[in-house]
Amino acid sequence: MSQLNKTIPVRSSWRRERSLPRFELLGKIMQKKKAKYSFFMMLAIIVIGIIGPWIAPHDPTKTYYEAFMQGPSKEFWLGTDAIGRDILSRLLYGTRVTLTVAVMASAMTFVAGTFIGVTSAYLGGIFDNVMMRIMDVLLALPGIVLALAIVAALGPSQENAMIAIGIASIPGFSILVRGAALTIKGAGYVEASRSIGSSNWWIIMNQLIPNISNILIVYTTMFIGSAILGTSALGFIGLGAQPPTPEWGTMLSEGKDYLREAWWLATFPGLAITIVVFTVYMLGDALRDIFDPKS
Amino acid sequence: MTTPLLVVKNLQKRFLLGKGWFQEPSYIHAVNGVNVTVNEGETLGIVGESGCGKSTLGRCILRLIEPSEGEVVFQGRDIRMYSKSEMHNVRRNMQMVFQNPFDTLNPKLTIQHILTEPLIAHRIPKEHRQSLIEETIEIVGLSKRHLARYAHEFSGGQRQRIGIARALMLRPKLIIADEPVSALDVSIQSQILNLLQDLQEQFSLTYLFISHDLSVVEHIADRVAVMYLGEVIELAKKEELFQRPMHPYAQSLLSAVPVSDPDEKRERIILTGDLPSPSNPPTGCKFHPRCWACMDICKKEAPVLKDSEGRMVACHLY
Numbered sequence A: 001m002s003q004l005n006k007t008i009p010v011r012s013s014w015r016r017e018r019s020l021p022r023f024e025l026l027g028k029i030m031q032k033k034k035a036k037y038s039f040f041m042m043l044a045i046i047v048i049g050i051i052g053p054w055i056a057p058h059d060p061t062k063t064y065y066e067a068f069m070q071g072p073s074k075e076f077w078l079g080t081d082a083i084g085r086d087i088l089s090r091l092l093y094g095t096r097v098t099l100t101v102a103v104m105a106s107a108m109t110f111v112a113g114t115f116i117g118v119t120s121a122y123l124g125g126i127f128d129n130v131m132m133r134i135m136d137v138l139l140a141l142p143g144i145v146l147a148l149a150i151v152a153a154l155g156p157s158q159e160n161a162m163i164a165i166g167i168a169s170i171p172g173f174s175i176l177v178r179g180a181a182l183t184i185k186g187a188g189y190v191e192a193s194r195s196i197g198s199s200n201w202w203i204i205m206n207q208l209i210p211n212i213s214n215i216l217i218v219y220t221t222m223f224i225g226s227a228i229l230g231t232s233a234l235g236f237i238g239l240g241a242q243p244p245t246p247e248w249g250t251m252l253s254e255g256k257d258y259l260r261e262a263w264w265l266a267t268f269p270g271l272a273i274t275i276v277v278f279t280v281y282m283l284g285d286a287l288r289d290i291f292d293p294k295s
Numbered sequence B: 001m002t003t004p005l006l007v008v009k010n011l012q013k014r015f016l017l018g019k020g021w022f023q024e025p026s027y028i029h030a031v032n033g034v035n036v037t038v039n040e041g042e043t044l045g046i047v048g049e050s051g052c053g054k055s056t057l058g059r060c061i062l063r064l065i066e067p068s069e070g071e072v073v074f075q076g077r078d079i080r081m082y083s084k085s086e087m088h089n090v091r092r093n094m095q096m097v098f099q100n101p102f103d104t105l106n107p108k109l110t111i112q113h114i115l116t117e118p119l120i121a122h123r124i125p126k127e128h129r130q131s132l133i134e135e136t137i138e139i140v141g142l143s144k145r146h147l148a149r150y151a152h153e154f155s156g157g158q159r160q161r162i163g164i165a166r167a168l169m170l171r172p173k174l175i176i177a178d179e180p181v182s183a184l185d186v187s188i189q190s191q192i193l194n195l196l197q198d199l200q201e202q203f204s205l206t207y208l209f210i211s212h213d214l215s216v217v218e219h220i221a222d223r224v225a226v227m228y229l230g231e232v233i234e235l236a237k238k239e240e241l242f243q244r245p246m247h248p249y250a251q252s253l254l255s256a257v258p259v260s261d262p263d264e265k266r267e268r269i270i271l272t273g274d275l276p277s278p279s280n281p282p283t284g285c286k287f288h289p290r291c292w293a294c295m296d297i298c299k300k301e302a303p304v305l306k307d308s309e310g311r312m313v314a315c316h317l318y
Helices: A002-018 A021-031 A033-055 A087-123 A125-140 A143-154 A158-185 A188-196 A200-211 A213-236 A248-258 A264-291 B054-061 B084-091 B111-121 B126-139 B156-168 B186-203 B214-220 B238-243 B248-255 B296-300
Strands: B004-018 B026-039 B043-047 B069-074 B094-097 B174-178 B206-211 B223-228 B231-237 B306-308 B311-313
Touching (some): A021 A033, A033 A264, A087 A125, A087 A158, A087 A200, A087 A213, A087 A248, A125 A158, A188 B094, A188 B156, A200 A213, A200 B111, B004 B206, B026 B043, B026 B054, B026 B206, B026 B231, B043 B054, B043 B214, B054 B174, B054 B206, B084 B094, B094 B156, B111 B126, B111 B156, B126 B156, B156 B186, B186 B206, B206 B214, B214 B238, B223 B248, B231 B238
Parallel strands (some): B043 B223, B094 B174
Antiparallel strands (some): B004 B026, B231 B311
């Protein structure tokens, strides 16, 4: 009898939780420490990206002639750079630039990669073969080299950096998606859809994609992390956002010449990149743990 | 009752096993020259052991798997010649109920969404959709309030009802039921079978009922085809087949059905040997290595399905 009393509430709570799949993910994030902290950390970074320009103490492009290469002080919390600009303000403005580029690039990868991966998996045959061989060729080049080539062709700017990083990550993403979609393709409900006479497009949108959404969320999160690194790398070698736009990679590259005299120039942008990328990877890792049926 | 709705003529399906540069391609003959006729309003049961090609046959009829050879004549026309759009129209009249209700309902969609799919696929006007869905879900014994739920919230029997509702949405003429009850508990099996029978009366449906369970087939079928290694070896009315099976394989199969009367004496025919590989079938009659009535001719010449005492048997004994 006592056992019976025990089992009933457990079952009903399980039901309530399962019947709301839309809030399921958020609930699961809150249950795990790592997921929770990285989620809130990410939220904070996004908020900073949005409100950065309003909370920045100074104009990020204004030169303060009385303060060239000053260390952290009351007036300039993180110091000033070689031409007297406030590093904290530049970092805050740069959050938006970096996040925009990374998120837009990942969105591009997500849309194109999902489309290519899912259609190749579902249609199979020659289409699949041709697509995957093209992806293999692109994958043979390291992502950053491919991105460099694209920027070189399009010209250095923030938008082109975004496009380059987006395109460069499509091959890896689409191959991962294709693998996931192949497992769903064999499921009974896909065959049932075919027997009903649904169009391929309908099956892809309603049967395949919802069932690989977990994997898509995890991969996209991970790709945002590498897109931030890619953005900074392009900025560092001068092919990303052009000065005077405050961009972390550009700031890092400006600071590298003064490493001995003014450590704060390169340290703070580097720290910012590290924190953001670390947070994104943590979140991706935590999401993967949540979605992994074995855990 | 006697107009044929579906005629399957010499249907063959080969699956490519392997092909090398200097080697002949090798095939598995999953379905090897099957001829069956399904009359309007009847239930044709198809029985046979695992791997004999029952499910492949069902899928070939729906062209879920493209048959290698043969004809599938549905309502007087060979659907194998149909183009994609014509085939799309035919699917409205041929639907399938699948074996595993845990696999055939998308876990990410609500029942409402699952049942809308056939209506979207066949462009039923939006204003009719909701009433059709509500009507159909109640016909299969569930209620409107179940529509907002997801498949995992239902038991196996309920899921199979949803699967049946999905097949029924477009009011088809032919339903191919591929082992619809074999994944269910015995108590649920009979409910689903009775539901299928009620629906058959209500919508004058025709069933092609694939099963490995003889007692299930005995319950629901009008005529039964017994398959062995991709071939139909006996086709007869249910009563005739179950009372007096003619083909030795059918005899052994039926002797394996448990009897409820403990006093009844029945001789159990136990077959020796395994099911031969369909990629390398025996010569002559495919059943001869396991047959106890094997004659010399059986090893050389394959018997054809022919009329014998008003039923069809493929055996040299008759």
